[in-house]
Amino acid sequence: MDFDYDLFVIGGGSGGVRAARVAAGETGAKVGLAEESRMGGTCVIRGCVPKKLMVFASEYAEGMHEAVDYGWNVQIGGFDWPKFRKRLEGELDRLEGVYNRLLDGSGVEVFAQRATLADAHTVRLADGTTKTAKHILIATGGWPAVPDIENGELAITSNDVFHLPEMPKRLLVIGGGYIACEMACIFNGLGTKVTQFYRGAQILRGFDGEARGHISEHMQRHGIEIHCGTNILSMEKVDDGIRVRSTTGDSFTFDEVLFATGRTPNTKGLGLEEFGVEIGRRGEVVVDEYSQTAVPSVYAIGDVTNRVQLTPVAIREGMAFVETVFKGNPTPVDHALIPSAVFTQPEYGTVGLSEEDAREQEPIEVYSTSFRPMHKSFIERDDRVLMKLIVSQKTRKVLGVHIVADHAGEMIQLAGVAVKMGATKEDFDRTVAVHPTMSEELVTLKTPVRTA
Structure with missing residues (x-):
């Protein structure tokens, strides 16, 4: 059977765009992609990127007060939300343009409208037209869950x-x-x-x-x-x-x-179940380790599968899909030991197991310290940093790293490399500290605070 496309992607977020442009650009596949909203999806348009820019903006008030205590003559005024919002919207427009240019440069044909599944090899666009494809990739992401309450x-x-x-x-x-x-x-x-x-x-x-x-x-x-x-x-x-x-x-x-x-997988009204795609209890598309659904021609990646709701994971899943389907190299997705950051103030960086989860699996040692960092103690702030290692008593491997501190997201990325490689507590101990830094505490924790 002749198809209109080798691949049709439903969803223009980070995962779907990466899969589409790599399949088209690196393997020569003919690829179509439909996105009913703005190109870039949750992360670029309504998630990670604008959120992080708002985080930056929100940190300046405290920073200015600290600057005064450090000796700077600072005039602290109010926040100009319209000015910031205009700049933010301009940045999102720029990033959406980047995504569109990447797709265009890879030869992906883009349809700026909603698409649903018509059958195992066909998608139906909002204008009523249909497109056939040898493979269909569902990458529609998630959507905020709204409680059912009065008003x-x-x-x-x-x-x-x-x-x-x-x-x-x-x-x-x-x-x-x-x-x-x-x-x-x-x-x-x-x-x-x-x-x-x-x-x-x-x-x-x-x-x-x-x-x-x-x-x-x-x-x-x-x-x-x-x-x-x-x-x-x-x-x-x-x-x-x-x-x-x-x-x-x-x-x-x-x-x-x-x-x-919370956020729920964005599967409502896509017509997936009608053609044999299994939908889980939370509305997620059920897939195997290769992101394949119960319908062999239909795959799904990213938040719509509710595996790990993180942008870099969706991108990894998209790349693994291309390797598997278009490069003949079956590549399962590795969801183990994924570092992540929560951009609260202070930030929280984490990789591996929590103390509670590790304790359920095996005997552990817990190394933990909480202290006022030099930056804060100098100006008599009470803010404290938390550094914590969870260690297997048997293998000595570091099972989890937890950092609550300014810039914890930056620190956990590098700690994540060590944990992914299987570093032991003694590997951390052998590493010379960088002084004076907060992160040096990770390699100077000598005595466990508790065992379990």
Whole structure:
């Protein structure tokens, strides 16, 4: 059978774009791609990139206060949100243009419209036309989950925060995951009074317990009001904002309410199940280690599979797909020991197992230290750094590294190389410290604080 394309990709995010342009540019495959929104997907348009730029902006207030204590004569004024937003939108336009040029340069034919599955080898575009392909790749990402509560439409999601007409003076963040905590820290740094509701006992569920407590304490000390064991019951529009009723029986009024209650795979209405693609309990596309679905011609990568919701993982999955399908080199995706960072203030960098998870697997030693770094202690700030290693008693391998500190994301990238290589505690010990730095503590931890 002759097909219109060797590959048709549904979704123009980081994973889908990488797979499309590499398949076309390196193997000569004829590739089509459909994207119903903006090219670049969650990361570039409504996630990692604009979020990190907002993180940068939010850090300057504290930085200016610190500069004064260091001896600088600084005039600290207010934050000009419209000025920043205009520059941010210009940067997103630039990056979208880069993605489009990369696709065009690789010979990928782009359709700026929604596409759904018509059968195992056919996609249907929003204009009614159909395109056939030998292989179809689903890369539609995820979408913010919105709780079903009274007047829930009054709230915004993480998709909307970059386009607010003005900065809210009072913001309620609903959720306790990394997106919720990052947004709480961002808006707090930009001068908003931030309240955070989380139904669980401690924020950042799934991460290391000691690190979670460290971050929570720091956030509260810097002005974020965290209510754990608390959820939202209803909202109503009132003259001075949005009145919220909580599960504790209290009422509060805010200018904006932000739902940051997780993200779900973006599979609704794609027609996948109708043609045999298995959909999991959370709406994810079920795939094997080669990203192949139950339908041999259909593959899926990225957040839509709900394996690991990180942009670099989606890109790796896209590359592995091309290796497997178009280069004849079957390449399973390696999801083990992936470093990640949470851009709270301070940042949290982590790779490997938490203390809690490691303890369930085998006997471990825990090396941990918390201290005021030189930068903060000099100006008598109480902010503390946490450095932590989880070590196997049997193999001596470092099973997990956890860093809560400024620039932890930069540090964990390099620690991730060591952990991925199977470094032992003695390998860390043999490494000479770089002094004076915060990270030198990782190689000077001599005595475990506890065993389990």
